[in-house]
Amino acid sequence: MEGSHRRRRAGRFDAAASLAAHVLPNTLTPWIEQARLDAQMIIDRTSGKSPTPLLNDMKAPAPLSEVDPLNLLPRGIAEKVRAAQRDVRLLRDRLILGKNPPPLIERPGSAAGAVVSLPGKTPSMARPVKVVNVVHETNDAVSIYLTEADASPLEFRPGQFLSVDVTIDGERLRRAYSLASACLPDVPVHITVKRIEGGRVSNHLNDTIQEGDELAVLGPSGNFTVEPRAVNERHLVMIAGGSGITPIMSILETVLRVEGGSRVALIYGNRGWDDVIFRDRLAALCDEFGERLLVDHVLEHPPEDWSSSKGLLSGDVLAARLEALSIQDDGLMRYFVCGPTPMMEAADELLQQLGVDASRIAEERFTRPEDRSGEMGSDKTELVVISKAGHDHGIQVEPGQTILEAALAAGIDMPFSCAMGGCGACRVRRAEGEVQMEEPNCLSRAEREQGYVLTCVGRPLTQSKIEVVGA
Numbered sequence: 311m312e313g314s315h316r317r318r319r320a321g322r323f324d325a326a327a328s329l330a331a332h333v334l335p336n337t338l339t340p341w342i343e344q345a346r347l348d349a350q351m352i353i354d355r356t357s358g359k360s361p362t363p364l365l366n367d368m369k370a371p372a373p374l375s376e377v378d379p380l381n382l383l384p385r386g387i388a389e390k391v392r393a394a395q396r397d398v399r400l401l402r403d404r405l406i407l408g409k410n411p412p413p414l415i416e417r418p419g420s421a422a423g424a425v426v427s428l429p430g431k432t433p434s435m436a437r438p439v440k441v442v443n444v445v446h447e448t449n450d451a452v453s454i455y456l457t458e459a460d461a462s463p464l465e466f467r468p469g470q471f472l473s474v475d476v477t478i479d480g481e482r483l484r485r486a487y488s489l490a491s492a493c494l495p496d497v498p499v500h501i502t503v504k505r506i507e508g509g510r511v512s513n514h515l516n517d518t519i520q521e522g523d524e525l526a527v528l529g530p531s532g533n534f535t536v537e538p539r540a541v542n543e544r545h546l547v548m549i550a551g552g553s554g555i556t557p558i559m560s561i562l563e564t565v566l567r568v569e570g571g572s573r574v575a576l577i578y579g580n581r582g583w584d585d586v587i588f589r590d591r592l593a594a595l596c597d598e599f600g601e602r603l604l605v606d607h608v609l610e611h612p613p614e615d616w617s618s619s620k621g622l623l624s625g626d627v628l629a630a631r632l633e634a635l636s637i638q639d640d641g642l643m644r645y646f647v648c649g650p651t652p653m654m655e656a657a658d659e660l661l662q663q664l665g666v667d668a669s670r671i672a673e674e675r676f677t678r679p680e681d682r683s684g685e686m687g688s689d690k691t692e693l694v695v696i697s698k699a700g701h702d703h704g705i706q707v708e709p710g711q712t713i714l715e716a717a718l719a720a721g722i723d724m725p726f727s728c729a730m731g732g733c734g735a736c737r738v739r740r741a742e743g744e745v746q747m748e749e750p751n752c753l754s755r756a757e758r759e760q761g762y763v764l765t766c767v768g769r770p771l772t773q774s775k776i777e778v779v780g781a
């Protein structure tokens with residue numbers, strides 16, 4: 311009883327500090343942050359916890375900029391305010407900016423190979439953007455510079471992605487590509503697309519995209535992001551493999567430019583030197599930011615005169631690189647990991663072994679429908695209760711149907727974007743029952759531990775209840 315009371319008070323300190331930081335001048339933010347950490351320490355001491363947050367079994371405090379001041383309110387009221395905020399955003403997007411909800415899409419099925427149509431939505435809700443420049447970063451990767459082709463500005467947060475909607479040979483396909491540019495005023499916005507063997511959209515874009523073309527995109531979306539603030543002084547450790555550099559590049563450059571006291575270490579794995587996307591841009595950033603940026607290239611097939619790190623980014627190689635670079639976790643470092651699934655798993659396992667709490671690890675997994683397992687859920691119709699904005703809706707999910715498909719067919723307005731397990735927009739909390747998801751998908755370990763599931767690749771195994779939370 312005592313413990314839970316103190317935890318709630320600590321959470322409200324965070325929220326109160328966040329509110330104060332929002333409404334008071336920026337110059338006071340460091341004082342507010344210090345007061346918050348001091349309050350947290352006093353609470354931890356009086357509750358018998360260790361006096362320092364540097365021990366691995368304690369959760370590092372969330373950065374103040376990422377604490378939601380709505381946490382000050384009782385949970386039920388906060389959820390209602392969030393729902394109202396979402397409704398206002400939706401109305402603004404629909405009525406003022408002319409954006410519509412996400413589109414009807416067709417996606418290739420997984421093991422069954424069926425084409426699945428998402429029902430009940432207007433056919434086209436993607437917005438048009440214009441290609442203003444095309445830069446071939448490597449033989450297999452192209453940066454596509456974009457500008458808005460409608461009245462609404464192309465805004466995003468560092469690390470987010472756009473879902474690109476293209477029609478190839480009469481089939482409508484959608485894929486997510488990260489915005490790799492720094493998130494700063496007047497910096498040209500671009501996505502970067504790496505060619506994937508057999509990937510229809512990535513090859514199509516690499517081979518055919520030209521300046522002056524128009525693309526249809528949704529988003530930006532994604533939670534693999536940071537909120538840069540000039541007062542932050544943090545140490546980010548980034549682990550990227552191949553095209554996993556794209557969201558990391560956006561975060562890295564934005565943080566370095568906005569947060570004068572922050573440092574970044576990047577371990578970046580590639581097959582060969584010619585495969586390194588943003589090779590020159592990273593070198594220029596190293597020159598510009600000196601000790602604040604450390605870039606460690608690891609090559610599987612290095613050139614003969616290569617004297618730096620070699621090998622695949624396995625757990626052993628990563629551990630060796632962290633040691634060689636003298637990166638020792640101080641209990642506050644934040645980790646950003648994006649790359650091929652084996653690298654993600656190796657990094658995840660290593661960070662767990664090092665005692666890094668999942669709350670300090672951000673992961674981005676991009677997956678292709680073609681690569682996904684064919685988990686089909688229950689072999690009989692299951693009842694799923696969807697709890698949304700204070701109302702419960704019961705739906706019947708047929709064998710093979712995803713929860714998203716069944717919910718949309720029942721007329722429930724559900725959040726989603728890519729509809730292929732790659733963006734997290736359809737994330738909901740599982741309150742009861744069992745939900746089976748196609749793997750791999752973009753959910754992080756921390757999200758899974760917190761009970762989140764993706765409705766677009768999730769099928770019930772039993773009667774279940776899910777809660778639609780957040781936007």
Ligand code: FES
Nearest residue numbers: 727729734736766
């Ligand atoms: S809609 Fe993108 S993961 Fe489900």
